């Protein structure tokens with residue numbers, strides 16, 4: 001089944017049903033393989049009523065659906081138009097986010113992770129034309145458990161055992177993927193630590209969720225004219241017309257120079273127009289904290305920086321995400337430090353409680369995998385402007401060299 005087909009993907013032949021866990025939604029992969037069947041009457045009835053329900057009831061009805069039901073509803077022809085004719089832009093964005101986000105079985109905190117994912121995705125769906133295109137083209141978002149490789153999940157199994165070309169990385173340890181089915185991770189949504197050997201954490205405040213969903217917007221949500229705007233802005237940054245040395249132009253991830261020896265070197269956002277757009281979106285949304293893994297320079301972050309440095313992209317970003325994301329957005333992403341402090345506090349309570357009962361056992365921290373900091377990749381030989389085909393899965397940047405303990409930019 002190709003990428004153009006919507007969730008749920010058919011299970012692999014050897015997919016065994018998972019044992020149910022507490023608070024788990026039914027397995028995404030439990031849907032029967034084969035052609036899509038007629039949705040049951042209860043779902044078409046819900047689709048008819050959905051546009052007229054009060055917002056809270058609409059949200060509650062969507063939250064109660066099984067993943068398979070939610071997907072059947074999301075795929076109903078005409079649903080987006082019916083919703084859009086009755087709902088304001090914000091309500092429409094919230095509703096589409098409830099339709100496209102699924103939480104995989106195995107997520108430790110499915111309620112919190114699902115809420116965080118829908119909130120961040122809804123803030124990126126404020127342009128109703130873009131939200132409509134994404135819903136109708138089958139763009140979906142799947143929250144990956146923090147303790148499982150994304151390649152264990154149905155929509156991403158084709159990536160298992162595969163290397164990401166020219167990066168020294170493998171999809172089995174990468175924590176996020178951008179394509180028609182966007183993979184985002186529980187740990188990045190909640191500021192937790194991944195439990196997958198070989199996977200590492202991102203800086204406090206850096207969102208792989210907004211980065212990966214920006215790829216989905218770029219490829220499946222924008223018009224051709226919008227995509228040309230991105231191409232033009234990317235080329236203008238590569239070839240500055242104001243006399244600056246190209247290596248001194250500031251990108252979302254800093255200059256194209258190594259912090260070690262000052263030599264020209266690409267940063268992650270300058271590698272191609274897709275990473276440029278995704279990191280510019282992160283900067284605009286205030287989720288681009290941390291250090292660029294290729295140059296060692298701090299990333300630029302916050303809408304103020306974008307307003308001053310990305311004139312070619314600014315009108316598009318304002319249309320997509322509003323003119324004041326610092327006021328309207330869901331706030332800081334990937335709260336690593338706050339979550340660690342909270343977890344330690346609860347462990348302290350638990351230890352005290354256990355001692356009081358005389359059954360205290362030390363509660364070890366989950367092992368923090370050592371980030372595999374490979375060699376810094378050499379400067380790419382080419383800058384493909386249209387080279388990445390729509391089917392190519394796009395990873396997030398390599399993790400911050402400092403792991404999850406990055407500093408949050410004051411602008412975030």
Ligand SMILES: [Zn+2]
Pocket residue numbers: 178211212215274275278394395396397
């Ligand atoms: Zn990317």
